[in-house]
Amino acid sequence: MSVIETSGLGKQYRDIWALRDCTMAIPAGRIVALVGPNGAGKTTLLHLTVGLARATTGSVTVLGGAPAGSLWALERIAFVAQDVPLYGYLSVAEMLDLAANMNRRFDRRRSESRLSELGIALGHKVGKLSGGQRAQLALTIAFSRHPDLLVLDEPLSGLDPLARHDFMASLMIAVAEDGLSVVFSSHVISELERVADYLVLLSGGRVQVMGEISELVAGHATLSGPPVDAGRIAERFAVVQSQRAGRQAQLLVRTGNGQGALPEGWDSAEVTLEELVLAYLREPSACALPGPALVGLPSPKGTTA
């Protein structure tokens, strides 16, 4: 089952395309990291997925084919927006009352026991909570709806390292207990490898890289050797990024299913997820998409498959 499936999805605001030609199928049960520079279309994609925006072109369905924004889908998806919208003048208990009244599924007992584990008192005013506590409260409300899919827009922004760790730990425990799917956008790529198992990299409103993180990491390598052979290497592999010094060229390449024998004097090294993401961010024209996702692309640009 695909937790999110899009086909030729695009969103235009006035004369600017925030997202275009987006075709993807994200399998269920994953923790998906959505990364990309500011203005890449991350929030737009998330809003289209949860039904907060309407597509200009194409379609998006969730949880095995339900139209995004349909009542059925809304009941099974929880979304925490970037600015963690909570009412500051309410107490924590009143915030829970509100959430319980606004949702058909809401597990009040679960939210209270989570908050007491976290040491957040029900009588506290929401506006007086720390940034980390506010994020935890929003997450608690989201979990208590027992969603099948949890969507978080920049959940870590503005949190200190400890609050970030605790927030992610809460999220990981919920995934372990409920087996829900998670999609979150983030700028913190150094911590992605710990938590995410699926990557979607957006750039300029398009999907640039997508796939299982373990496969992406295994399918790329940094090759280094004498610059004279760099051209031959580039003929065999899709080059994501190349750097040349006087006696050594270094190419981050997509090896796919194997690299075979390299020319004399060339070495291959594994890449980390962080290196991989940074390389693609620096080279917006390179891309790595799984086969089927290419099919629906109306205008295949420099695909390096």
Next chain:
Amino acid sequence: MTVDKPSAERGSADSGHTVSPINFRIDPRSGVPIYLQLVNQVNHALRLGHLRQGDQLPRVRDVVGSLSINPNTVVKAYREIERAGYAVGRPGQGTFIVATPRVTPAEKLNGLRRSLVRGWLSDAIAAGLDHDEITALFTAALRDSEIAIGSSEPGGTAQRDGQGEAVA
């Protein structure tokens, strides 16, 4: 794929007093995949006797809660340990150690160490090799002999290195 194990563990969630004998830690800079770090730490604990037959590995929920890592990673590591024959997953309870690696007796180890110091190592030092050269040469020689022994190693449940060939 992750769903069966963690939800099965929920049943025993309130028996929180069972403490696992080991704790995991993650080195984000090591470059070793996280699941492999977990596998290596279990292998290490088995070798040192910190994990014995019947011991329970830390619950998936507890590991992800303390390290803030993806539950699938822990499940993958435990599957790897099960595949090596050291542990068994029991639905609704957790993952338990059922076998330990063959441990070489201390006197045997001491004897081997002595012969290494008096023999090859003193030759190498006499020949003027420094620490790094000795390490490199020893590692290379070890690799040669591993290649020579190759697949003649028996089916591998009781003896496993966990140094990287577990990646598959």
